[in-house]
Amino acid sequence: MSRETDPSVCEVNFDGLVGPTHNYSGLAHGNVASMSHEGLVANPREAALQGLEKMKSLMDAGYAQGVLPPQQRPDLGALRALGFTGDDARVLSRAAAEAPQLLRAVCSASTMWTANAATVTPSVDAADGRVHFTPANLQSSFHRYLEPATTGRVLGAMFRDERCFAHHPVLPATPAFADEGAANHTRLAGEHGEPGVHLYVYGRQAFGGDGVEPRRFPARQTLEASQAVARQHGLSEAQTVFAQQHPEAIDAGVFHNDVIAVGNGPVLLYHEYAFRDEQGTLEALRAKMATPLIPVRVPVEAVSLDDAVASYLFNSQLLSNPDGTMTLVVPGECQEREAVWRCLQDHLLAGNNPITEVVVKDVKQSMRNGGGPACLRLRVALSAAERAAVSGRVLLDDALHGELTAWVRRHYRDRLAPADLSDPALAHETLAALDELTGILELGSVYPFQR
Template sequence: MSLAAEVNFDGLIGPSHNYGGLSDGNLASATNAGDVSNPREAALQGLEKMRLLVRAGLVQGVLPPLPRPNFDLLVSAGFGGSDAQIIEAAAQASPRLLKAAYSASNMWTANAATVSPSADTGDGRLHLTVANLSTMLHRSLEHPDTTAALISIFTGDEHFAVHPALPMHADFSDEGAANHVRLCAEHGATGIELFVYGRDAGESAAGFPARQTRLAAEAVARSHGLDAAHTVFLRQSKRAIDAGAFHNDVVCVGALETLFFHEAAFEDAPATLEALRRASEGLFAFKPVMVSEADVPLGDAIRSYLFNSQLLQFPDEDRLVLLAPSEVQDTESTRRYCEALTAGNGPIGRVEFVDVRQSMRNGGGPACLRLRVVMTEDELEACRPGVLMDEERIDELQAVIRRTYRDRLSPSDLADPAFADECRMAREELLRVLELEELA
């Protein structure tokens, strides 16, 4: 076993953050569609969350915003001419398509990729498979640029394997780490990997879309060379999906030996627990923390994003810390539950609340904003240093954001061709701070 750290790579929220209402099954996105957003506040809130973890002594990384608007989409849809002409024509003929081209949804890096650390993989390298996000148009645009960013950050074949997205077909629908959990005794030790899916290939059902297929999960596990004995495929409950849990991380989060989840998260909770106990046998003592419907109704869990929290091991603390959105504190049932949870002697000892309200209004909590990557010392050394945060770099990024981001953005503002130039220039400045100029 090698020394390793769990690095949270948060998405740096882009200048086109807006409430487009593009995500079917995401209740917050639908509720706030058309509202005025504040991209500057959103990005600053995300960076303050990163600062909190840096100050706690954790390793914090960042992934840059993708180029927006996505002119490839608009040109493919038949719009031509100069950039300004393309935007003006799209705004007239297809405002929803223009909103998709401007979407800043890659800020939710839990959907960027599925990650298996070198301790679990057949070839001893860190593997990342970029998610195709094929269910939603605005998200399906992300994977080419996400692949380029990950290849720039995780450089070299000796330590890293970055796999392209799976085929863009409904049977291979893949939403990345939002439907994946790793449990282990220590980050550098062999762990078990949980892949959660909502449907089988070819299966369809009424209600909100189940965005992850079992076929996609199995393909990722194969390409990462995972040990079948320590790999578990679990079915998310239809009830949870139809209640608004469009990803499993809306109803479940895990860290080290602990899985924290709502009783309605999985189709068959008793079978799920038994499968996880078998897979973890000989590796660690599995610690499930199941929240009952009586304690927290499923609707409250989804509205507050209790489970879309980061579950973290802080240095010098013997129990885990739940980094929860402030909405958990504002919801009576979840606040009461957290008080009882930390008063006991279970594996979660403390809850800390963070303000990410701009992200939450679009349906993404603290856990949506981060991709967990367990890295050894050698892998950290090989990673691009500019994306690893300290307070000075956070200050630099915040200075760029205060100078270049709008504090008010409505969907109608996307029709202004000058806004495209604003987005490009802001992103170029951020890439300079992150030492990723080649992505401009």
Template structure:
């Protein structure tokens, strides 16, 4: 039996915009209200995904959310035609309106937590959509995310879909952005690392003071229970509160893992030595590589600015590893020098490949934010919705779809344009047919 790690990249939606909604995400806030390019953003994401497919990786796509979210605006008391709802919401409650126009679903690292069949009690792949309760604009996503995941992984013989955790801060769950899996081989049982920011029911425990800790220990444990994970294969690690206060809003901004490699900054974790010792003990006798980046090599500020750790580490067909990094890393002298040296340090990481994903970077997400990792056997892969996998033909179709439906530029004022809503719905309806997802959007079900 063969096994793979498949990256499902989020398609950037036709209303991609910069609203600066994410408090604690420095890049998001610093680019608020800038003019965006939905077409360029979508093409940058597709180009990155296609490049990985050309390297021999199995690559898929996940559909975006519908935005503006008219259904939520109606729940909040805005009435009349869709055009009237848009106009009245934009005039009466600008921040609520902008939240309902968020482009954040493009970062599918937040879509869900995924446990492969090798780790779970019932031998199936488990999915739990993230509830994303810490940010209103992201808390609108999990229901549609669940439908998209079910349309992508439909066969219940192989896949299990859980309802997202209760919509409450005590169970704040940010999905795979705070979850890493270490293993010897993708198809072998591994160690699942759940990184949390705070204890929801114990205020005496360490917590950040400036920016919010979005993931709770209680949420992480709930997901592990739902997925049927054995206690001996799970490690719960608290993120360093001080590093959250420096703008590290998710663990994947300060650490990333792949197979037997954990790549992290020295300031990433609270009680670091204890956590690393537990990982070693549970990982067993297989080789394990901890690549720790010192503050004297790369500052936390530079790590956040360039998203050094929001890179993808992938295992290539020849079993060597590569880092997929944004060009922002290449443009920073300290980070570029570190990566140049890393490939000569005798670790499994043998090369670095740079990609321009600046439309995503300006909104607060690097290459790793754009993908959801799903470890699958060859049999499980055959039962994935094949229309969501990125072949040469599907890549061309999706690029043609973007050219047909996406605007080249988008401003904040454009978001209230009812024609944009019509364009977006037309695009998404066509996309669900291209990907054979069924009716996943509210406008398709009305």
């Protein structure tokens, strides 16, 4: 049963800190940007500072902002489990020589895209009045499959008060329950403190279905995974809508729903090819939402699928303002595509909808690996009491931003090529950085090397 409206609830965007091993290995099949930038030299320091600048600017604009730490990389434990033996240097050199694709995978900094970290249900929608978390199993790709155990420890350390927060186990890591987290989940409501409706978007059905699926790239989310998460969180049929992502969009490089649609409050900004059954999805939302849905549709004539994927227009942050308007935070690539920029000015800002401001952010280091502003954050709606119950020092303020900026400048390299991943010094640098970071964030021992 849904809770009463709580006016103290606000959305906190927990952005992922880009890790010291940020590189371009082209690991994500179906992610066009990641595949096309494979082998380029990355700048981990610049990437982390770009992310911190985005966090700081949104905090300064009045939006609640939090921080999620990167994970331990390279994951030498994973390499040892796969048969590589010896000291760290030996394990790295053997992996580089015998299985370079595995070395690239265990060095991935993909945890910076925290939209994939988990699915979250706010307390206002939960029968027990607690915020619910389920870490995503990310079983579709090996480099991301390595994340959930640490993700669960981090979320447990941050949201540890059992009176306010509930944590659920990761779904079974099998293709039938492939779960990519909040990147395929949108909550719609009048305001954050009002009871909402949860839109779960999937690419395929594991059991049954009519077999209409993408042919070029894999569908990463299953209906069965989305249904299981909704059950874990105690959501009823009246609170949920399940919609299939358009197969043509997935084949164009839309590997997650948040690359083709973004929702906030009662607004759903989406591309014509976001959903296989566009009208059915909208009708289901309208039937279950207490506040009228405000759909903002972008037709393919205005923005092609190719332009949508290249610009990440829909992987933008849609943020609520106190006066009822909304701000759209877009990546700089949106300015580089004439059709996209024209759509933003003539279709969105000039349209009859609450979006009144577009803010451009440079997150190019992340974008080259296929992650825009929306990929970099996990949205958690929290009441005032729940914000006070958050453990650690993870809610951003000026002092924390300054310390994290200085930490990045001390520990991060300004150049990292895939060939550098076998350098044992990089592994040692990363462990030293993360050990210091857990002290700054006051999270305790969340990494394998600390346990």
